[in-house]
Amino acid sequence: MHKFAGASVLVAFPSLALAHEGVHGGSFFAGLGHTLTEPDHLAMMLALAAAVGAGFALRKILRKRKARKGVLSAARQE
Numbered sequence: 001m002h003k004f005a006g007a008s009v010l011v012a013f014p015s016l017a018l019a020h021e022g023v024h025g026g027s028f029f030a031g032l033g034h035t036l037t038e039p040d041h042l043a044m045m046l047a048l049a050a051a052v053g054a055g056f057a058l059r060k061i062l063r064k065r066k067a068r069k070g071v072l073s074a075a076r077q078e
């Protein structure tokens with residue numbers, strides 16, 4: 001709960017985060033442009049995308065392994 005409250009404060013007042021120098025205020029599109037042009041934000045998004053992709057790949061591997069075990073155990077019973 002405390003983490004959520006802290007994150008909420010930083011979202012409501014982004015200047016408190018002080019992630020790096022530069023303009024963080026302005027319109028939605030200015031913020032979007034800033035996020036897409038700053039290397040640290042890009043690195044964060046790439047890291048998040050890599051983590052999500054790794055999660056999906058792991059899930060796929062585990063499902064294949066589980067399906068293969070199911071086939072093997074069914075073959076043993078015959």
Ligand SMILES: [Zn+2]
Pocket residue numbers: 019020022024034038041
């Ligand atoms: Zn920024």
